[in-house]
Amino acid sequence: MRLLFLDFDGVVHPLHAESTGLQHFCWLPVLVRLVEPYDDVRIVVHSTWRFIHTDNELRALLGPLGPRFVGSAPRAPREQAIEMVLGANKGTVVSHIALDDDAKEFSGSTVNLLLVEPHLGISDVRVQDALSAWLSGGLNAADDGSTLVVTATVVGRGPDTPYVLVEDAQELQFFVIKRVFEGDWEALDSGDVVELITTRGELSRVLRARLISSSGGLDE
Structure with a gap:
């Protein structure tokens, strides 16, 4: 399988959604549309929402993407939590990508990060193009060590x-x-x-x- 690590705030809705007049998960349909053709993609939530919601609640919040939800990342800093999931699933995960708006949470490790603008998130066409390239298989070997x-x-x-x-x-x-x-x-x-x-x-x-x-x- 391939894993998509998902942050919520600044990704599927603006970082401060309340002040913009937009609702939480307003951009989720964009992600649903992009992921829909690819049955091998599963979702791990690494958003801080995992600290206040159970996995069942996170699955429900993901709406149409709920069936793809395979769990939340461990309670650790984001980069470390993602690496822990990847390390525990070495024989299963063939590729991964992490959607996040907070660059300072990542130090340039082996995490394949797609950084988004917190006020645009997944609504950004640039982000959609990059994610589509990964989903279509063009990025399966993006980080081969070279x-x-x-x-x-x-x-x-x-x-x-x-x-x-x-x-x-x-x-x-x-x-x-x-x-x-x-x-x-x-x-x-x-x-x-x-x-x-x-x-x-x-x-x-x-x-x-x-x-x-x-x-x-x-x-x-």
Whole structure:
């Protein structure tokens, strides 16, 4: 089977849904539509909702996706909890992906993270395209242990979020989180050129990043 690790807040509804006028799970139909053709995909909830809801309640909250629910992640930090599930199911899980909006919960480990914007979640077309690529099988071997060196330009920094968005010459975009950056994180600005070490595949993860040229000239 393949596992989809699912956060709720910021993924299937906005992070602060009450203040936006949108209801909880308002974007769940999008996920239902994307997953529906793939019978081998099962869902593990790693959202903090697992701390206040039983597995039966989580299954009910997932609506049409309830039959795919196979349990909630252990009570541990998100990245560690996901790794624990994967470690316990090595012989069964052939591929996985984690949907989450909180970059600081992840340090760039072996977790195949699809980071979403907390105000857009799964409604973001970019996220839908990346998830569709994984679901269709194109990402089954996305992280085979090999890496790729990529040169990219900083195009923006998320407000109040510990990541920057960068884009390479082929207009492929990557999220760079603070923990994997080697250098002065606060000095990064739009137009800066960075070198990335990424995993191979359509949904690459950035393992390391460093500044090679600032927007004002070569970095000394």
